[in-house]
Amino acid sequence: MTNKFNQNYIYKPKKNLSIKEVVNGVLKADTKVLAQAITMLESKNQKDRLLIYDALSEIPASKEKSFRIGITGSPGVGKSTFIESFGKHLSNLGISVAVLAVDPSSKLNGGSILGDKTRMEELSNLDNVFIRPSPSKGELGGTAEQSYESILLCEKAGFDVILFETVGVGQSETHVKQLVDFFLLLVLAGAGDELQGIKRGIMELADAILVTKADGENIINAKNTKNNYQNASHLLPKKESNWVTRVETCSGTENKGIDKVWDILNEFKKHSINNGWIQENRTKQNVFWFHQKLNQFIKNDFFSRKGIIEKLQKIELEVRNSKIDPFKAANKLFRNES
């Protein structure tokens, strides 16, 4: 990971890459090419996407798998601050990091994404770090539609660790689980009853829960919260990986507890390599994504037909106004088009 790309956030007007350029760029871990390839993945132009699909198919699987870590938490919990501290910690240890952030606040402006994650600027200037925010559109309910391909690109580029950040809103988390090896939930310190606010489903997925902003006057509060989560986590069903959810506190701004997180991750890695879970899980994920992508290709093919979106919207409105059965409507649209 020797290439440096200081312009993580400043995307040039789209210059389309050739398949060869993508393949070579990814193999050299050229972050500029990586960023452009992801832009092409997110393009509305199917041609752009298909080119990256072809490139992805040409690049052989990397021998070393990246350690994929999902990071989620409500807005305001301090995900960016944590990722900045954590990313710097890894970078200092000589570990290369790709950060894929699904950012609902980022906006697509004619092909260029203007990131507003200024806090991550310092991190993005480091040598072995690649940061790429993505707008949170797409079918995976909150995560970008092309997350899987983006992760594949980073893995094939040889990053040691991939941090995949999402906003913790509902159903997307079960999909994220299909993308990552480890799932980290960030929560805020607060009174005990805030546990109710967190969807139990998300807690069930978490391999570690991190109480953020454990600094200054907030430390006692954070420790209490940690205890509450620890108690609650005992009630959760046992994980397939046989891993017991860990709860810790940290402070991104004071840079405390960050090293503990990396220790936990390494413990987890050792644990799940030893019991075979990590490989088993990857195989399951691979089968999942095979079907998922196949279905996506089939659907995209149908919905990319000329005029189909207009027809769909028209008939959906009729469904909404009870002018036509949903079943009849689907049947009609499909029959006319097939």
Added chain:
Amino acid sequence: MTNKFNQNYIYKPKKNLSIKEVVNGVLKADTKVLAQAITMLESKNQKDRLLIYDALSEIPASKEKSFRIGITGSPGVGKSTFIESFGKHLSNLGISVAVLAVDPSSKLNGGSILGDKTRMEELSNLDNVFIRPSPSKGELGGTAEQSYESILLCEKAGFDVILFETVGVGQSETHVKQLVDFFLLLVLAGAGDELQGIKRGIMELADAILVTKADGENIINAKNTKNNYQNASHLLPKKESNWVTRVETCSGTENKGIDKVWDILNEFKKHSINNGWIQENRTKQNVFWFHQKLNQFIKNDFFSRKGIIEKLQKIELEVRNSKIDPFKAANKLFRNES
């Protein structure tokens, strides 16, 4: 609802109906035709399914909507016993009932389903009752793939109440929620800590929780369980319908508490007609099923191509054995076929 069909479980070797026969049969609420139409829906032969789709499209929407009730609970909780008591209660009140049971134990044998729900025999002999078990295959993870169409058929046939039974195993419940107006969860009496065994997600969906087998020596136990669920239900997030989950006990064998359930359902109906939720929810469900069915048609069209399943299985095995990227595999299969 004057037609009587005493052979709910004995399906004749498939005799295919014409579109006209299906349309007329459904409009006359002919339960024999209904049962055959559902068999055709579940047929592996696409022609059979398409015929019913066409028939469904021809039958106008019923003016009176059926009250659709989802019933779920772990195996052994007493779903069949409850449905039998409850169905008889409704039948006595002159209310027509269709029971669609997704039965994981039922088997498809060359077109005929041999139901083993002997307990429901008495119910199935009543005049205004239609019972149809379905094998639990299909893409809705536990509910039969054609549940939506089966419900539509029953609704268009004019049944007052549709009871839709599923086994309470995991994710299928969120799909069932898209099929019903009211969601009833059956639980067993037991020690307080059994609450943990129930997925919180399912509890969140429940509009009423019914502690079954509240009879004999089990009564006190059942009442304690009721209290536990009542306490737990206060912790659940507020429902969109503004309805507060109700908890009751019942005994199917002693026929106790069955009338209370019907009272609760009527209260719910009044409540949600008044605040507009029931209509709003139906509209949302309709839009959901429009997209769901359209996607299903598109996928089925692809997967019905000759030899595609064999190719799919072959390449899935390669994915499983890490011989090919999942992405590359999906791309390859799709490109070869499109």
